[in-house]
Amino acid sequence: MSKLIVTPAPHIKDSDTVSKQMRNVFIALIPALIASVIFFGTNALVVIITTVLSSVLFEVIILKIRKKAIKKSDISSSALTGLLLAFCVSSFMPWWIMILASFIAIAVAKHAFGGLGFNIFNPALAARAFILASWPVLMTTWLAPYAAITSATPLELLKENGISADYLTMFIGNHAGSIGETSAIALLIGALYLLVTRTIDFRVPASYLITVVAMSLVMGQDIVFQLLAGGLILGAFFMATDPVTSPVTKPGRWVFGAGCGFITMIIRVWGGYPEGVCYSILIMNAVVPLLDRYLQGRIFGCKRWNVV
Amino acid sequence: MFWLKSFKGGIHPKYHKELTNFKPIEEAEYPSKVVIPLLQHTGALCEPLVKPGDYVKVGQKIGDSNKYISAPVHASISGTVKAVEPRLCFTGAMVNSVEIESDSKKEILDGISPPKGDVISAIKEAGIVGMGGAAFPTHVKLSLPKDKKIDALIINGAECEPYLTCDHRTMLEDAYLIVYGIETAKKVLSVSNIFFGIESNKKDAIKFFRERIPGIKLVKLETKYPQGGERQLIKAVLGREVPSGGLPYEVGAVVLNVGTCAQIAKTMKTGMPVVDRVVTVTGKYLKEPKNLRVRIGTSFTELINQCGGVTKGEIKKVIAGGPMMGFAVPSLDVPVVKGTSGILVMTEEEAKVPDPESCVRCGKCVDICPQYLMPNFLGDYAENGKFDKAQKYGALDCIECGACSYVCASKRHLVQLIKLAKTEIAKK
Known part of the structure; x- marks a missing residue:
C-alpha cells in the first residue's frame, strides 16, 4: 500500500478561491461595460482593452523579474485592476497614457509594496490620481455620449455653472463622464450581484x-443628485470594497465607508475638484492599518474591545 | 433561522452525514489483538500495571496514574499481554502501549458489578473521558471547586463535525442510557436545570427526546459548525460567554457529550469500564460506511476492511475523528482510542491540499471566527515568529476549530499557524 498523506486539520476546504472572487467582480462589471460601449462607442472599448491587456502584461513581466510563480489569482486581479482603471478615466484618453497608467498601477502601486495582498492603496485609483496630476486637461476632457463633441460632467456643470442634471439621465448614464461610472442602473445591477x-x-x-446622504442634508445639497453623480456608485461598490485595501473587521468597515463618504462630500462641495471619490478612497486606504488595529472588536469571553 | 439557538460566526460545510445516519450501530468483529495506548486522554500518561506474558480479562485495569488529571485504561479483550512498549498513535506520536493477543474467550473480569458508594470515584476508576473527541477526564469535569455552584447541565448532542454520526445513532439507540447518565450527573452536580442541545439536522433525535423525557429542556440548535464547541454551545443555549481563559463552571455550566452520558450509565449499571465505543467509519468511496461498536485498541485497518475498503482508487488519507478537527493518521495500523469518534477514509481527489497563496484580506476568516479573533493577522504573526504579537491579538483564545482554514480563499493554513503560535507562547 502507498504511503498515507498526513496534513494538519481541517481536511476539507471551501470551494471559494481568490480568482473566483475576482471573477465575480468581473461578472458584476459586465452591465457597466456594455453601457459604456453603448454610450461612448469604440473609443471606450479601445481604452478598456488597452488598459486590461497592458495591466496583465506588466503583472506577468514583474512577476517574472521578481521570480515569482504566476498564479491564476495574479492574472485575474491585474486584469480587474486594468478594467477598473479604464472605468475611471475619460474615453478621450490616448492609448499610450493608459499603458503608462497601467504601469503605475501594477508596478508602483502594487508590486513596489509586495504584490497581490500587500498594496496599501487601491492600484487603479492610485494610477488614476497619477494621471490626473500629470495630464489634468486630458483627464477632465469628456466626450458626450453618442457624439465626438466634448461635454462636461454633471458635477462640473453644477460646480462651474450651477446647473443640475435631471435624475433620469444620470440614472441611465447617457451623459459625459468616466467610461464606467455614468450608468447608475448598470452599476447597481452589478452591485446587487456582488452582494x-x-x-x-x-x-x-x-x-x-449613508454618509453621503447625511452630509448632503447637512451641507444643503440635492441628495439624489449627489448619490447618482460622478463615480460614487462605482467607487462605493467596486473600489472601496477592494478587500486588499479595506479593513477586515466589521467596525473597521463601517468607519472606513463613513470616512470615504465624508471626504467625498468635503471635496465635492468645498474642494477645488468637482469630484472626490478617488481621493477619498485613497486617503481612507492609508488609514486602514489603524482601523484594523484599533477597531478589532471584542474577543469572545472578553468584556472590552481588544486594543493592541 | 431565528427560532433556532446559535452563536455568532461559524461555517456551513457539506455534512455528508447521509452516508451513515440511518445505519444502526453494529457490533464490530471481535479483534484478534488490540493495542491499548496508556495515554488516551488529556492529562498524565498512565503507568502499565501488566507485563508481557500476563493473562488479562475484559475490564481489567492495565494502566493507571496517581496524577489527578488522568484516567486509567482497561483491557478491552481477554488474552495474553504480548508487549508493553511505545507504539504509533493516531496523532503520529509514539505512546507507551499494551498489546494484548486475544484468546477468543471474551472472558470478563470477575467481580465486575454495579459500583456502590461514591459516583465520582466510580467514574474515575472506569476511565471515563469526554467521548466527543477531546477526551478530558470526566471525573475532573464533575468535581467542581467547593465554592462554585452551577445552575445548568448542558448535554451536547450537536455533533457538528461533518460525516460523524456516532452521537446521532447513540441518541436514537441508547436513549435510555443517556437519560440514566444525565440523571447520574445531575445528582453529582446537584443541578436542576438540564438542557439537551441537538442540531436541527437530526430531526428524528429531536422528536424522540422531545416526546420522551420530561424535566429536560430540549434546545434545537442551528446546524452550523462549531455548534458543538463547548463555549459556542453554552453561548447558544444559555446566552452566556465563558470568560477568556476561563472554564465553563465560571458561568455556572457543565457540558457533557451524549456518548459520555451513555458510558456513565453503562458503568453505573454494570460496573464495566470503558472497553468500547461507537465509531463512525465513513468516506465517500468507502464501500459500506458503518457505525460500529468497537473494542478500544482495534486497529483502523481491521475496521476499514469490515466496511469493504474503497470502491474507487486508493486510500490516500485517513482521519481519526472528523474532517474539521481530526488527525490525519500516519499509518493504518494505529488503534482506536476512547476519543476516536470517527474514521474518515479519503481517496486521492479528496486528499489533495491546495497550495496557500498570499492573503488578500477578504476578511472571511474574521467574519466567521466563533471566538471573534482575526485569524489572518494571527497567521501573519505566527509566520513571522512574532508570537508576542499573536498573544496580544488573542491567539490563546483560539479553540482550534479550523473554520478559518476552511473558509480561506487563499487556502492558508491558518489554524495550523495559530496552533504553532499557541505552542510557542506556552513555552515561554
Missing part, C-alpha cells in the same frame, strides 16, 4: 452612501 454572491460585504458601501 447576493457575498463577494463584497454590505458594510462599506452602506456606510459610504
Whole structure:
C-alpha cells in the first residue's frame, strides 16, 4: 500500500478561491461595460482593452523579474485592476497614457509594496490620481455620449455653472463622464450581484452612501443628485470594497465607508475638484492599518474591545 | 433561522452525514489483538500495571496514574499481554502501549458489578473521558471547586463535525442510557436545570427526546459548525460567554457529550469500564460506511476492511475523528482510542491540499471566527515568529476549530499557524 498523506486539520476546504472572487467582480462589471460601449462607442472599448491587456502584461513581466510563480489569482486581479482603471478615466484618453497608467498601477502601486495582498492603496485609483496630476486637461476632457463633441460632467456643470442634471439621465448614464461610472442602473445591477454572491460585504458601501446622504442634508445639497453623480456608485461598490485595501473587521468597515463618504462630500462641495471619490478612497486606504488595529472588536469571553 | 439557538460566526460545510445516519450501530468483529495506548486522554500518561506474558480479562485495569488529571485504561479483550512498549498513535506520536493477543474467550473480569458508594470515584476508576473527541477526564469535569455552584447541565448532542454520526445513532439507540447518565450527573452536580442541545439536522433525535423525557429542556440548535464547541454551545443555549481563559463552571455550566452520558450509565449499571465505543467509519468511496461498536485498541485497518475498503482508487488519507478537527493518521495500523469518534477514509481527489497563496484580506476568516479573533493577522504573526504579537491579538483564545482554514480563499493554513503560535507562547 502507498504511503498515507498526513496534513494538519481541517481536511476539507471551501470551494471559494481568490480568482473566483475576482471573477465575480468581473461578472458584476459586465452591465457597466456594455453601457459604456453603448454610450461612448469604440473609443471606450479601445481604452478598456488597452488598459486590461497592458495591466496583465506588466503583472506577468514583474512577476517574472521578481521570480515569482504566476498564479491564476495574479492574472485575474491585474486584469480587474486594468478594467477598473479604464472605468475611471475619460474615453478621450490616448492609448499610450493608459499603458503608462497601467504601469503605475501594477508596478508602483502594487508590486513596489509586495504584490497581490500587500498594496496599501487601491492600484487603479492610485494610477488614476497619477494621471490626473500629470495630464489634468486630458483627464477632465469628456466626450458626450453618442457624439465626438466634448461635454462636461454633471458635477462640473453644477460646480462651474450651477446647473443640475435631471435624475433620469444620470440614472441611465447617457451623459459625459468616466467610461464606467455614468450608468447608475448598470452599476447597481452589478452591485446587487456582488452582494447576493457575498463577494463584497454590505458594510462599506452602506456606510459610504449613508454618509453621503447625511452630509448632503447637512451641507444643503440635492441628495439624489449627489448619490447618482460622478463615480460614487462605482467607487462605493467596486473600489472601496477592494478587500486588499479595506479593513477586515466589521467596525473597521463601517468607519472606513463613513470616512470615504465624508471626504467625498468635503471635496465635492468645498474642494477645488468637482469630484472626490478617488481621493477619498485613497486617503481612507492609508488609514486602514489603524482601523484594523484599533477597531478589532471584542474577543469572545472578553468584556472590552481588544486594543493592541 | 431565528427560532433556532446559535452563536455568532461559524461555517456551513457539506455534512455528508447521509452516508451513515440511518445505519444502526453494529457490533464490530471481535479483534484478534488490540493495542491499548496508556495515554488516551488529556492529562498524565498512565503507568502499565501488566507485563508481557500476563493473562488479562475484559475490564481489567492495565494502566493507571496517581496524577489527578488522568484516567486509567482497561483491557478491552481477554488474552495474553504480548508487549508493553511505545507504539504509533493516531496523532503520529509514539505512546507507551499494551498489546494484548486475544484468546477468543471474551472472558470478563470477575467481580465486575454495579459500583456502590461514591459516583465520582466510580467514574474515575472506569476511565471515563469526554467521548466527543477531546477526551478530558470526566471525573475532573464533575468535581467542581467547593465554592462554585452551577445552575445548568448542558448535554451536547450537536455533533457538528461533518460525516460523524456516532452521537446521532447513540441518541436514537441508547436513549435510555443517556437519560440514566444525565440523571447520574445531575445528582453529582446537584443541578436542576438540564438542557439537551441537538442540531436541527437530526430531526428524528429531536422528536424522540422531545416526546420522551420530561424535566429536560430540549434546545434545537442551528446546524452550523462549531455548534458543538463547548463555549459556542453554552453561548447558544444559555446566552452566556465563558470568560477568556476561563472554564465553563465560571458561568455556572457543565457540558457533557451524549456518548459520555451513555458510558456513565453503562458503568453505573454494570460496573464495566470503558472497553468500547461507537465509531463512525465513513468516506465517500468507502464501500459500506458503518457505525460500529468497537473494542478500544482495534486497529483502523481491521475496521476499514469490515466496511469493504474503497470502491474507487486508493486510500490516500485517513482521519481519526472528523474532517474539521481530526488527525490525519500516519499509518493504518494505529488503534482506536476512547476519543476516536470517527474514521474518515479519503481517496486521492479528496486528499489533495491546495497550495496557500498570499492573503488578500477578504476578511472571511474574521467574519466567521466563533471566538471573534482575526485569524489572518494571527497567521501573519505566527509566520513571522512574532508570537508576542499573536498573544496580544488573542491567539490563546483560539479553540482550534479550523473554520478559518476552511473558509480561506487563499487556502492558508491558518489554524495550523495559530496552533504553532499557541505552542510557542506556552513555552515561554
